[in-house]
Amino acid sequence: MELKATNISFKYPSAKKYLLKNVSIELDNQKVVGLIGDSGSGKSTLCKILSGYVTNYEGTVTFDGKSLPKTGFKPVQLIYQHPEKVMNPKWKMKNILEESWDVNDDMLKEFGIQKSWLTRFPQELSGGELQRFSVLRSLNPNTKFLIADEMTTMLDAITQVQILDSVLKIVKERKMGFLLVSHDMDLVDTICDDKIYLKDINEI
Numbered sequence: 177m178e179l180k181a182t183n184i185s186f187k188y189p190s191a192k193k194y195l196l197k198n199v200s201i202e203l204d205n206q207k208v209v210g211l212i213g214d215s216g217s218g219k220s221t222l223c224k225i226l227s228g229y230v231t232n233y234e235g236t237v238t239f240d241g242k243s244l245p246k247t248g249f250k251p252v253q254l255i256y257q258h259p260e261k262v263m264n265p266k267w268k269m270k271n272i273l274e275e276s277w278d279v280n281d282d283m284l285k286e287f288g289i290q291k292s293w294l295t296r297f298p299q300e301l302s303g304g305e306l307q308r309f310s311v312l313r314s315l316n317p318n319t320k321f322l323i324a325d326e327m328t329t330m331l332d333a334i335t336q337v338q339i340l341d342s343v344l345k346i347v348k349e350r351k352m353g354f355l356l357v358s359h360d361m362d363l364v365d366t367i368c369d370d371k372i373y374l375k376d377i378n379e380i
């Protein structure tokens with residue numbers, strides 16, 4: 177299954193200039209790919225486009241040869257850099273998780289989530305604890321492609337490795353595609369089969 181972006185150009189409505197201009201990438205589910213580039217070059221924005229959260233772009237995005245669904249479950253799931261921004265502060269973590277899928281105890285354990293956290297609201301958890309929920313939420317059994325936008329930045333070094341190992345294990349088991357955005361070049365070199373450099377449009 178291929179996630180393909182062709183000639184993507186994008187400008188935020190409030191911005192004067194284009195952020196992305198004619199960006200094309202092809203990703204398949206056999207490889208772990210790293211997306212790297214300078215801060216502000218548009219990596220997070222491109223991830224939102226590839227997963228269907230930003231739609232007012234020029235160009236095309238297809239997954240498995242079809243346009244991304246506009247409603248319902250998103251087969252390309254995005255793990256946000258800032259999970260707190262996309263969680264409803266009025267919902268308990270249990271409901272936030274259940275909205276995506278019925279997670280079993282083994283998966284909670286795999287991602288180091290304590291059961292007592294389930295009855296808390298997002299603002300009652302640390303950034304790292306929230307990020308574990310965010311990762312787990314994205315791993316709905318119907319997810320076909322996973323995009324992780326600097327997902328481990330809120331975690332300490334040991335936890336980063338643990339969470340990433342768990343994600344990679346599931347990605348391989350389920351034969352999902354995986355795009356990892358990171359500023360950590362050692363990490364990218366260690367776990368990714370390929371890497372893509374997103375050039376800042378101002379440098380072109």
Ligand SMILES: Nc1ncnc2c1ncn2[C@@H]1O[C@H](COP(=O)(O)OP(=O)(O)OP(=O)(O)O)[C@@H](O)[C@H]1O
Pocket residue numbers: 188190191195213214215216217218219220221222
């Ligand atoms: N909603 C928005 N409205 C207007 N401008 C935005 C919006 N979101 C991001 N930007 C701007 O778009 C540019 C690219 O942001 P983006 O987060 O995609 O970059 P990035 O490469 O992921 O950066 P970083 O590595 O620092 O996370 C930045 O200059 C940012 O300020």
